[in-house]
Amino acid sequence: MNKRGVIIVCIIATLLCVVLGANFYFMYYLNAEEGQLSSVRALENMIRHKIRHLKPAYLNRNPRFFMFRNKLLKNYKLTAYENASVLWEIANWWPHENEIYPLYDSSMGQLLKTLRDEPITKVQNLARGTQLKLLMRLNNQQKVIFKPQWYPRDFVVEGVVYSGKDRHAAEVYAFYLGAVLDLRWTPIVVGRVVNLKKEIYANGDQELQHTIKIETSEEDGKETYCLYGKCHYCNEDEVVCGDEKHNIEGVMIYIVPGTLAKRRSPWQRTYKEEKRAPWEDDMTYCKSLKSKMETIRLLDLIDVAIFDYLIQNGDRHHYETREERVVLIDNGKAFGNPNKDHLDILAPLYQCCLIRKSTWDRLQVFSGGVLSEIVDRLSKQDALYPLITDKHKRGVERRLLVVFAVVEYCMDKEGDKMFKTL
Ligand SMILES: Nc1ncnc2c1ncn2[C@@H]1O[C@H](COP(=O)(O)OP(=O)(O)OP(=O)(O)O)[C@@H](O)[C@H]1O
Ligand SMILES: [Mn+2]
Incomplete structure (x- = not known):
């Protein structure tokens, strides 16, 4: 082979190496990715x-199941009470490690009722976490966290798994599910209809009042109260508004001591x-x-x-x-x-x-x-x-x-x- 021939062979060989090398490299990654993908798929197929x-x-x-059913129904039944303070004091002694409340306790049904019925005496924004929530005081004593309703029950949140705002009722569901599965690690939670004007605005501090917009209709003079609150994702365009009676739905979340x-x-x-x-x-x-x-x-x-x-x-x-x-x-x-x-x-x-x-x-x-x-x-x-x-x-x-x-x-x-x- 003459000199030119050698050079041409060398160039071809180098090119081949580069192309093949790149290809092998590419194939390697393709396989690695396919391997991972197929293992997730394989698992799904296995589960199917x-x-x-x-x-x-x-x-x-x-x-x-019957051994558990009646005990559960009895334990969590909302029950009349006399003294909310005593119940709160008891409940604040309940937590031990991550168990927030006992397996069975005759005070539970009464405690649930206090969260539903006790007067809201003070409200402020709670800028913890990223979503809108309020800190409320019940009967000048017990603090609870309030998360308001954003969606109707049948609203479907599209997109990735963490999309959307909080689903308030899910907090109540989680409480009962935890009770049933004996994962009593959730806060105690009760749903409540709250009056945005008379219970929240009227008892709110100044800062909270500034995050509630009051609009008066020019037609009939009726007021609408809308809360946007103070939090990482809070803004004036995303509001929770009261109905014609100024009511909103929300959940009262007992603070874990x-x-x-x-x-x-x-x-x-x-x-x-x-x-x-x-x-x-x-x-x-x-x-x-x-x-x-x-x-x-x-x-x-x-x-x-x-x-x-x-x-x-x-x-x-x-x-x-x-x-x-x-x-x-x-x-x-x-x-x-x-x-x-x-x-x-x-x-x-x-x-x-x-x-x-x-x-x-x-x-x-x-x-x-x-x-x-x-x-x-x-x-x-x-x-x-x-x-x-x-x-x-x-x-x-x-x-x-x-x-x-x-x-x-x-x-x-x-x-x-x-x-x-x-
Ligand atoms: N029931 C409770 N008892 C005690 N502390 C609480 C309770 N609920 C919430 N907190 C505290 O407030 C913080 C914010 O609450 P939460 O996680 O519900 O808010 P969030 O806005 O959903 O936050 P994120 O955007 O991080 O998910 C919690 O990390 C926790 O420290
Ligand atoms: Mn959250």
């Missing part, structure tokens, strides 16, 4: 398969639609967590994942702890879209394949349509009943089956060692 072949015990009513610490969730989303978090693509994500995090904390977070999956709260970017145990504060972003289930809220369960034995036993008590039914029965007394639409109720049942299916999938993988008693 498991759901089709669920044992009848998961689909039928569990006779053990003690110190809460806020921590970043390991399964936090990026909150950027174009950017995915590591846990979203890595099915082995839990492996490293298991060595970094105490098992009890991990088990708490798995309970939280099941709870959040049932109600479709995909916004637990941080979780809060009380005495080193996880509490379920802020459940307002649940029940956004009844037509869509976000399986990835369950990632802590299917990636770690661990669950507290007590949680697993408890979930099975409420199989066969009973879970949504008992929450419905309990919440019948609430001022906001029905808390959710029938479509959302069916969603809760559908997702409970998914939880059963995922646990079955984990049992195949891990056997009985997936159940923990911590």
Whole structure:
């Protein structure tokens, strides 16, 4: 070969290398991505398969349910009381670690009634968190947090899982669901219709009054009160307005006594639609967590994942702890879209394949349509009943089956060692 020939061969070889190299590089990434994608898909297919072949015990009513039903209904029944102060004092002694209230206590029904009936004596904006909320004082004594209604029950929040504003009634639902599942880690919450003029504006401090717009109709002179409040996302164009009697719906959230610490969730989303978090693509994500995090904390977070999956709260970017145990504060972003289930809220369960034995036993008590039914029965007394639409109720049942299916999938993988008693 002459010199020119050698140069041409070299150029061709280099070009080939570059093209092939780039191609291999590209193929490598394609495969890696496909591998991750297929593992998420494979899991979904596995769950689909498991759901089709669920044992009848998961689909039928569990006779053990009757042992719980009457006790629950009795314990949470709104009951007349004499002295609200005494009840508040009792309830403020209740919390122990992350258990906010006792399993059964004759004061519970009375406490619920105080939240419904006691006079609101002072109101101010509460600029904690990012959404509109108020701090209210009941009968010059007990402080509660108030979150107002933004949407009617049948409003479908489109978009990503954390879209939209708070769904006030979800906070009440979460309280009763926690009670039923024995995850008594939520604040005590009661729905209430409140008068924006006579109860909020009239008892509000100056700063709050400045965040309420009063408009008078030129036609009939009728006033409309609209609150925009003070918070990160608050602005004058997004308001909660009273009806013709100035009433608004909202929820009274009992303040959890003690110190809460806020921590970043390991399964936090990026909150950027174009950017995915590591846990979203890595099915082995839990492996490293298991060595970094105490098992009890991990088990708490798995309970939280099941709870959040049932109600479709995909916004637990941080979780809060009380005495080193996880509490379920802020459940307002649940029940956004009844037509869509976000399986990835369950990632802590299917990636770690661990669950507290007590949680697993408890979930099975409420199989066969009973879970949504008992929450419905309990919440019948609430001022906001029905808390959710029938479509959302069916969603809760559908997702409970998914939880059963995922646990079955984990049992195949891990056997009985997936159940923990911590
Ligand atoms: N019932 C409660 N008892 C004690 N503290 C509470 C209670 N509810 C809320 N808080 C405190 O107020 C903070 C804000 O409340 P919350 O998380 O409900 O607001 P948010 O506007 O939804 O916040 P974010 O936008 O971060 O989700 C909480 O982080 C918590 O520290
Ligand atoms: Mn929130």
